[in-house]
Amino acid sequence: MxxxxxxxxxxxxxxxxxxxxxxxxxxxxxxxxxxxxxxxxxxxxxxxxxxxxxxxxxxxxxxxxxxxxxxxxxxxxxxxxxFFKDLGDNKNLATKEKVEILKNAALDHLDQLFHNTDDMIQSESIKKCLVECEAAAIGLMESIRNYDLFGLHDLIAELDFHDHYTLDHSINTGLYNMMLFREINPNATNEQLKIAGLSGMFHDIGKIKLPNSIINATQDLEPEEYIKIKQHPIWGRDLLQQEGIKFQRNHLNIIKNVVYEHHENYDGSGYPNGLKAEEINIFARMTSISDFFDAITTKRSYHTPLEPLDALGVIENTCGIKVDPYLFERFKRKILKDEKLDSALYLPKDFDPCCPHTALDLMYEDEIQKSELNENDQEDVIHYHWAKKTQLPKIS
Ligand SMILES: [Fe+2]
Ligand SMILES: [Fe+2]
Incomplete structure (x- = not known):
């Protein structure tokens, strides 16, 4: 021709x-x-x-x-x-290259939002960012269609890091969300997968309002700084419910719920509202698993990441406390078949994946047993062990 x-x-x-x-x-x-x-x-x-x-x-x-x-x-x-959908589907290109291009497309727009020095984040730029990230999510969804958790973890480790940890973490959480949603629900529609991806990409959007000194802290936070960090779900929800953000209303509502509820814990001990179990939006319950997994498996300059299997063990030990035991069990069974985790590794009950940590404060089960001698810790110990006894809710 x-x-x-x-x-x-x-x-x-x-x-x-x-x-x-x-x-x-x-x-x-x-x-x-x-x-x-x-x-x-x-x-x-x-x-x-x-x-x-x-x-x-x-x-x-x-x-x-x-x-x-x-x-x-x-x-x-x-x-x-x-174009992004066809790119994600293009068998002639390596997945790493496709994901790198699509990730950078979404990152550019998130970056602009995070570097907006105006106090008022214009609803127009949020809408543009949602549209851009939506397009990237469609391409990413195609690119990682055949990836399981371990494959995706390896792929993420191979990609170039953005120097802004929160942005990298947001894209990773979006990727894990899409994979997790598909594993839990093999009949998930492309629309649902896309919303799962977008929810992950936007979950920490409220951190826009945090000073860089807190976002990039390399030492443990002061109590008043932690109080500020705990505002980010509220700030994020407020940003997304500004007047004039034109985006599909249902999609925007789910993303808003995820932003607002991703730090709620399954047992009601989370923030900002202490919601429990199914009171928490299912996309938010999934995002908290993805958020947790990425936070403890990704290399940050000041803490060593966990191997994926160890990370799953640590998360499993918070089932019924932090994460939804049903979602986690279903997800775990799909990728590990009959392999038992039964990990002896624990993180403190108040571990917050969205806070900078100088080190992962890991404990072994026997250290917790020792602490049983200390009456003050008794309640915590019961809490840890309760996790393993939690019954899965019956959901068809
Ligand atoms: Fe967060
Ligand atoms: Fe996060």
Whole structure:
């Protein structure tokens, strides 16, 4: 096929576009987005022309011919979702490369929100960020479709780190959420998976209001700093319920619930409202597992991460206390089959995955037994051991 055979170009005025590397366009199959070139020869003047229509298969030599002749290839902003979905689905690219591109797309927008020095975070930039992260979540969902927890953990460890821990952690939590949701519910729809991903990406959005000295603290926090950190679910909820954030209402409501409830604990000991069990939104209950897992398995400069299996053991020991035992059990059974965890490793009951820690304050079961001698700790010990006796709620 030569360029003459291409569809007659459509002229589009005022089109918002982004340029894309030719090698990211899936070949030998029909693509779900239009391709544009800039036909203007005048400096500072753009005239985007559609040169390939969605729904038509494109071959490798077509792409290289277009790239050779016109230099840059563009895609319309309003088709970014389709491009990211096709990118995630592109079998010719390595998963690491795809995830890196999609992660960076979401990170750029989250980064802009976190670096907005205005006191008022404009609802327009939050909406833009939601839309951008939604597109990235669609591509990421396709990219990691066949990954289990261990594969995903290895993939995340291979990706480049952003120097802002909270942003990296937010994307990771979104990735784990999508995988977890699919493992727990194999019939999950793409919409549900997308919301799970977005919820993870936005769960700590309220930290925008925290000073960097707290977000990046390299030593244990002072009590008044911890009080501030505990405000982030409320701040995040308030940011998302500002007037003028136009996003699908149901989706936005779930994300808002996750932001507000991801620090609630299954036994009612969490914050801000001490909600219990099924009072906590199911997406928030899942996000707290993903949040916890990422916080203790990801390398931060000042603490050594746990291996995935140890991390699962630690989380299992908080079943019925912090995390939903039903969700965790179902998730664990899917990836570990009959393998028993029964870990002797514990974290203190008040461990907060969203707080910076100088070290993971791990304890072994026998250390807890020793502390049984101390009457003051008696209640804590009962709490730890109760976890293992918790009955799973019956959910069909
Ligand atoms: Fe948080
Ligand atoms: Fe978090």
């Amino acid at each position: 030569t360029l003459k055979d291409f569809l007659k170009p459509d002229k589009q005025a005022n089109l918002e576009v982004f340029s894309v590397s030719p090698r990211l366009i899936p070949v030998n199959k029909s693509i779900n987005f239009n391709l544009y070139i800039n036909s203007s020869a005048r400096e500072g003047v753009d005239r985007f022309v559609c040169i390939w229509k969605a729904g038509k298969a494109i071959q490798e030599n077509d792409v290289s011919e277009i790239a050779k002749k016109f230099g840059h290839i563009y895609i319309a902003e309003n088709q970014r979702n389709h």
